[in-house]
Amino acid sequence: MQISTAIKFGFFSLLCLFGLTNSSFAYKELMIEERGGHAIRVIKVGLDGEHFVVASPAGLGGATTEELAQKVGGDTAINGAFFCPDDYSNCKINGKRTTHTISERVFLGDGKTRSTFRGDTSIRAIFSFDKEGNPFFVQRNSGEHDIGLWSDINKDKLDEIYFGIGNFPVLLLEGEDVVPTYNQYIDSKMKGASKRNFICSTQDGKTVYMGVVGGISIPKLPAYLKKYLNCRNALSLDAGASTAMVYDGNTLDRSPRTRVMDAFVVLTRDQYMKLTGLTPTPKQGEKTEGYQGFIPSSEDQKQLKFFLGLIDAIYEKYGKTKYQTALIKLFRSEMSKPDLPIAKKWLYNQILISLFTIDSFKSQ
Structure with a gap:
């Protein structure tokens, strides 16, 4: 199933409205x-x-x-x-x-x-x-x-x-x-x-x-x-x-x-x-946090919540079975573009994780 031009344009027009910054590497x-x-x-x-x-x-x-x-x-x-x-x-x-x-x-x-x-x-x-x-x-x-x-x-x-x-x-x-x-x-x-x-x-x-x-x-x-x-x-x-x-x-x-x-x-x-019960030897080197060192702000989280809500609306109107695979393919392709800003990588990555998720649990 291909995503319609209107839906695709709507997604990435909205994404381009947001300016996101920060960077580095991830554990x-x-x-x-x-x-x-x-x-x-x-x-x-x-x-x-x-x-x-x-x-x-x-x-x-x-x-x-x-x-x-x-x-x-x-x-x-x-x-x-x-x-x-x-x-x-x-x-x-x-x-x-x-x-x-x-x-x-x-x-x-x-x-x-x-x-x-x-x-x-x-x-x-x-x-x-x-x-x-x-x-x-x-x-x-x-x-x-x-x-x-x-x-x-x-x-x-x-x-x-x-x-x-x-x-x-x-x-x-x-x-x-x-x-x-x-x-x-x-x-x-x-x-x-x-x-x-x-x-x-x-x-x-x-x-x-x-x-x-x-x-x-x-x-x-x-x-x-x-x-x-x-x-x-x-x-x-x-x-x-x-x-x-x-x-x-x-x-x-x-x-x-x-x-x-x-x-x-x-x-x-x-x-x-x-x-x-072990205490491993500490290793030298830079310790990093977040997604490739990117720590999302509360505004970034709001943006993510907005897009996940938009996906839910698409599912509700058109059906999850009809659009899930197409959305995964679309965002996966965007993730693979060279020189993609780290903030957009974080956003697309979180969207993809949500698209793949079928259940959740809490660690002990």
Whole structure:
């Protein structure tokens, strides 16, 4: 559904009436835009010593991503690994039962306890965080390994894992595209263009991205992440029917199958200390607030409220089903324009979050 010229003109004529200012960088933001020809919805987390990424496991039968975020005291998360039976004893990849390792769900936050789930395969690696919040990969094969696959990635760091989730395929390993290594496990669905979930750390290890890239195949995803998000180490996460994202207490996805097995969750320093009992070493560098450093004024908030009210009026008159996708496409396209003022980025970003939101909850 295309938005009528009158509605589109009305939106952006009103937006241009407002002069908004301020700037800088953010510890956490939700990027909803078009980049490199693909629609993305990606959570960016600056690992500045004030913010951390942890893993939250579900019990038998799974849990919603909202529940997993709240379980560890957070309100921002994305679903983790591929869904398997509760005991993980019969997981198959591309119809193949593969050799087993411990390379999954080492995440309970005390540096020792590992998940009771077993039966993982040697093709999986753990996207891990140490107790200071630094990201790294680990895989240590406990038995036979599949030919052509890395089975000993940072194996000496297994005991340094504080939180982590294992999955396959590894997309980037120290900047190298390693998806070809998994050829025998890459099925036809993975080779087709679809929404793909991932988590990655950047070249300097100071930023983590986790989210969704639209309309791309697994074989093409590593090069995309390296070019457009500066990723150095990246892991594929479960997508499709298991895709689930929450941001600042707003649920942005809920598929027909709402229960997942684990999630990566973003915590503030205080939330992390409460969860773990640790006092992480402070990191040097500029600490920032807001959306890319932009702190909206009360007037900015009034403007946002006005536009959200305008969208509600459009939904009421013309129907949400008819216009929601078109509005998302419109504002996402605007977000991708070069040299867009930071204030408009904030405004469009907040509008997009509202357009995607299907439910809300409060963190504990």
